Amino acid sequence: MSFANFTKIELKNLFKKPATEKYPDGPATYKEVTRGHVVNDMDVCVLCGLCQMRCPTGAITIDKKKQTWSIRPFSCIQCRCCVENCPKKSLSMAKEYTEPDVAKGQRDFDLTDRQKEVLAEQARQAAERAAQAMEARKKAAAAQNANTAAGAGAAATAESKAPAAPASEKGQAAAAPSEGSGSAGDNKETPGNRDSE
């Protein structure tokens, strides 16, 4: 580039708007494609654990006893997998970068008091439903046992009350031709019979 050309470009740039943003003098603006970082609305999260299971880097940890949801921001690769799989839609990507930190620690988020109450109530209702279902199963099993016992008792009674046919009668019944069939054979008019008359 000749000196003349260089000077021309320099002079032109002196009067043009700067190509870069004036951060930090002005607020940073984030583009539409900025992935940002994961945030959780602890007023909606139910600590179901799905995000923890789906996170490919293991950045999320859930402690149901302590009722905390934690993330290690420096392990997160902003893949959005947790956000897309959250059934309660409590996760989202905030359009700003993770704040710098001196330690690569984990950040814990406690459930809100309101959400703790909601979950406690849900757990109580679930326990109640389970107890009712168990009770119903016990009753059904008891009724089935009673029916089986009653059926067996009735069969035994009927068997004991039925008169036992003597063996000789049984033999005669088998040997003797039935009355109806015998008389029909006897009353048949044969040509021989007619001649004798």
Ligand code: SF4
């Ligand atoms: S998937 Fe959603 S509701 Fe379930 S623990 Fe994760 S953030 Fe909470």
Ligand code: SF4
């Ligand atoms: S964005 Fe991806 S890497 Fe980050 S916490 Fe969610 S699932 Fe894990």
